[in-house]
Amino acid sequence: MKVSAILEHFLSRADWVDRGQTVDRVIAGDPDADVDRCIVTWMPSFRALGFAVERGVRLVVGHEPTFWNHRDKPLADDAEYEEKRAYIERHGLVIVRNHDCWDRWPEVGIPWAWARFLGMAGRPQAVGADGYQHRYDIEPVPLGDFARRVAERCAALGEPAVQVTGDPAVTVSRIGVGTGCGCDIAAYRAMGCDCSIVCDDGSCYWSGIQRAEDMGHPVIRVNHGTSEEPGMAALAEYINANLAGLRAEHLPHGSTFRLMGL
Numbered sequence: 001m002k003v004s005a006i007l008e009h010f011l012s013r014a015d016w017v018d019r020g021q022t023v024d025r026v027i028a029g030d031p032d033a034d035v036d037r038c039i040v041t042w043m044p045s046f047r048a049l050g051f052a053v054e055r056g057v058r059l060v061v062g063h064e065p066t067f068w069n070h071r072d073k074p075l076a077d078d079a080e081y082e083e084k085r086a087y088i089e090r091h092g093l094v095i096v097r098n099h100d101c102w103d104r105w106p107e108v109g110i111p112w113a114w115a116r117f118l119g120m121a122g123r124p125q126a127v128g129a130d131g132y133q134h135r136y137d138i139e140p141v142p143l144g145d146f147a148r149r150v151a152e153r154c155a156a157l158g159e160p161a162v163q164v165t166g167d168p169a170v171t172v173s174r175i176g177v178g179t180g181c182g183c184d185i186a187a188y189r190a191m192g193c194d195c196s197i198v199c200d201d202g203s204c205y206w207s208g209i210q211r212a213e214d215m216g217h218p219v220i221r222v223n224h225g226t227s228e229e230p231g232m233a234a235l236a237e238y239i240n241a242n243l244a245g246l247r248a249e250h251l252p253h254g255s256t257f258r259l260m261g262l
Helices: 003-011 046-055 079-090 110-117 143-157 185-190 205-214 224-242
Strands: 026-028 037-041 059-062 094-097 134-142 163-165 171-177 195-199 219-222 247-250
Touching: 003 026, 003 059, 003 094, 026 079, 037 046, 037 224, 046 059, 046 079, 110 134, 110 171, 110 224, 134 143, 143 163, 143 171, 143 195, 143 219, 143 224, 163 205, 171 185, 185 195, 185 205, 195 205, 195 224, 205 219, 219 224, 224 247
Parallel strands: 037 059, 037 247, 059 094, 171 195, 195 219
Antiparallel strands: 026 094, 134 171, 163 219
16 A cells, blocks of 8 residues: 555544644655555654564554654754654655544544553443543442552553552542543543543643642543553554555554652
8 A cells, every 4th residue: 555545544534633734644754655564653763663674664653753742843953853864764664643533533543442441341421522531430439449450451551550649448430531632630520520540741740630639539640651552552453454455563662661669
């Protein structure tokens, strides 16, 4: 398939995406390149690019930026930007961003995959106005027990402990689940959630989280990479099932951080 056709497959089915504003585009490389394999990974890091080179794969499909800013704008007079771009050009790589499409892709996109990974089956009981934030109703459970359940599942992605605010004994049953920077606690509360699961790139302690704590609303916080890894695995599966002639290999990213202590 041509790279441009792969991108068009997603854009043509994502009526929520403004083509004039979206970050979903060919970030680097030749849009007319013919490819039959791709690496799907959360972040097109140097590690991911090297993995593609080792595999002899030209196309990398990523969710987050390649060049450390949301719109992947060229960075003038930046030696590190030039180094990474030169590496991509030297190895003939093509980078495609699939962010805005996959964040809201029905049933299998980022928030749906994350909820399933956490054990919340079925359809969400409520969806926020932006489409990124969902509410799942579960059997009532103490916050402490639920947080440990989340941590147990996230351990497989490199994050065996999660950050929690709120009384561990309080009962929760209406859980807010969302994507990355779209984890707005105020929106979860407006949807009737009594507990929010957020990520570190989409929440701030001194504002949203502290306000939630003051109002008695528990919050569970995980790494951004952890929360979106199940969605990237789902993207690779989707490509393999729906884009004939293209074979995707998922390169896990998982938690960006490692917990260390005494």
